Amino acid sequence: MAKRAFFLPDISHELPDDGSDPSRTLTEQTYNRLRQAIIEGQLPPGSKLRIEHLRQQYGVGAGTLREAVTRLVSDALVTAEGQRGFRVTPIAMEDLEELTRLRVLIETEGLRQSMRYGGEAWRQALHSSYAALSAVDYPIRAEQRPHWEALNVRFHEALLNGRPSAWTQKVLRLLSRHSERYRRYAMGLPGLLRDVHAEHREIYELALAGQEARAALALEAHICTTPHLLLQALRDGRLVLPNAHDEVALMPEPLHPPLAE
Template sequence: MSAVVALAEHAAPGPDAEAPRTLVERAYRALRQDIIRGHLRPGERLRVEHLKDVYGVGAGTLREALALLLSDALVTAEGQRGYRVSPISLNDLRDLTDTRVMLETEALRQSIRRGDAAWEQRLAAAFDALSHAERAGRDMDPVLWEGFNKRFHEVLISAHDSEWTHHLLGVLYRHGERYRQVAIRMGAARFFERDVHAEHEAIYKAALARQEARAALALEAHIRLTCDVLTRHAAENSGPSALTGQAQS
């Protein structure tokens, strides 16, 4: 059995696990992933007439998908001039990080208080799957890892019953994923010098032990490290412009 197949068997279904139900949803998912992975660069103009052929949909369908991405803040509208991929910056990353820390640490506290035996079982399964991915170290597949990482963070707070919190954190997570991909592309060695597995293990053990303060502190440190990595990278590589890679068109 290949390593990829073995890891896939541990995967838990996420919101994108089901096949897209409409052409709009298919185009939305494909565009979203290409923005997050950096195939569509920050600041790049999104020309409908070109992209409709790339994604194999009509112009109307593509515009509907772009409108959904606008609500995710992954694209910006330019009036009658169309859309661009949203820019990235250190200031945006810091704001994103602070907001995510505020929401997710409180959601984790609430989840620890309310989580039952079924929650503990889901959390153990999600951590086990993530651990399998992380044992590969620098050889791990970033895309595969991201799926397990997302699932782990979702399960951590799943016992908290606020739909708005889950929705907002879902949006913030996708933006965080975008910055993690920047960290991997621009400074992979430093990014993976982190002991990410130890970070996750500390959160997991504290959560299962119902030590909500310790779990929240471990989660905050974990979330802030990507911001710290990219801030140092920018400082060592000609300032914030080293991060943005913003298109001029």
């Protein structure tokens, strides 16, 4: 039976390496915890961030918390409201469609460039990242999610590293953080069956075979599948995207293992 995987963005690059600056380490940890709470919906879209409450919950000082929140503002996951504080950025299908359009434009062109200019080192790195991704079995447990984030983004970044661009990677990581908020809802759709491992395998094999056009089309289809699934669920009435303090609503159907990009 084919293995299946979620596509989840990497947070490993957010963590400090040497621990030489304890205040920086605490800020990084707080930033990552807040970011994950937003992505998981524990801090719902549109909800107000109450600094004093969060400071006590996370056991950090007000300065540390505000620095972490400021980083989330730069990620566009949090919106500053002038003197009224901060709020989790709302979500909408129009936003996801724009994120998807940008990802397709950047990633497919990046893959084409990578295939044209990447050498043996690129091929070996791509093989290594794909092998690591393929070695993990589905279903994914909650405690495995950070590991999956690293493996999936490592693979997607490896696809583009034949002609590496620091700016491309920065932009794609930002887009990926936002896309993950929507994938959370796709992962909970009843009756959703999807072999994401097969999608990754197709992209990988076409890239190494030098079939540029087909590889780009496979990558585009892979990126677009989750938005298409969510749009269809919205039209069918099986999904309602939440506003502030609302939880996602799903119509009851027979349950199957949920899969998302």
